[in-house]
Amino acid sequence: MNGVTTPPSPPDVDVVLPCLDEAGALPWVLARIPPGWRAIVVDNGSTDGSADVARALGASVVHEPRRGFGAACQAGLAAATADIVCFCDCDASLDPSLLVPFVRQVRGGGADLVLGRRRPQGRSAWPAHARAGNLALARLLRRRTGLRLHDLGPLRAARRERLLALGLTDRRSGYPLQMVVRAADAGWRIAEHDVPYLPRTGASKVTGTWRGTWQAVRDMSRVLAEPDPHALRGGTAR
Secondary structure (H helix, E strand, O other): OOOOOOOOOOOOEEEEEEEOOOOOOHHHHHOOOOOOOEEEEEEOOOOOOHHHHHHHOOOEEEEOOOOOHHHHHHHHHHHOOOOEEEEOOOOOOOOHHHHHHHHHHHHOOOOOEEEEEEEEOOHHHOOHHHHHHHHHHHHHHHHHHOOOOOOOOOOEEEEHHHHHHOOOOOOOOOHHHHHHHHHHHOOOOEEEEEEEEOOOOOOOOOOOOHHHHHHHHHHHHHHHOOOOHHHHOOOOOO
């Protein structure tokens, strides 16, 4: 009316989607981002035009040249502006619309970090070696933090400022675990909900082979070796 342009409303929620050659999965994934939320696709060196596909479908695109799952996730977190930030794989194995109750629980104060416990839909959804590695890490996590979690999957939600305050440093496969370990050390309330886990589109970059799985286990084992700062100060474990 008076020539003043109203700035766009900030997104209700930002969804970080680390992406490496996922052009085939992006239409399915982005179509399931809830209304009012923003998809932040972090291109981690794709050669199949993933960034162009994401941009054409309305996603915000961030380029992260440093290879690594953690590098992509942290770049997306740095680019986020919403109060609540979610993370989801970009390979069509997980439906981002399932994050709605996660966000509701964080926003309502019922939890500080909500994780998705993957329930595979068919044998091809989660190879045996990947399940074995995940189970071993969950047990080690329980020993390290006392948390009785069953999965360290990528579907998760938390408040942006609190995530940034964790000071996450892992830029490889240990990033998701480091988030949980440091959140537990900081006294966060962590919840876990079952989510269906679908066969992914394309080949996995991490858990598609035994070698990739055990490299991820090594990355995560280093994270578990981090000392608990509360224990160092003479605090008590949970």
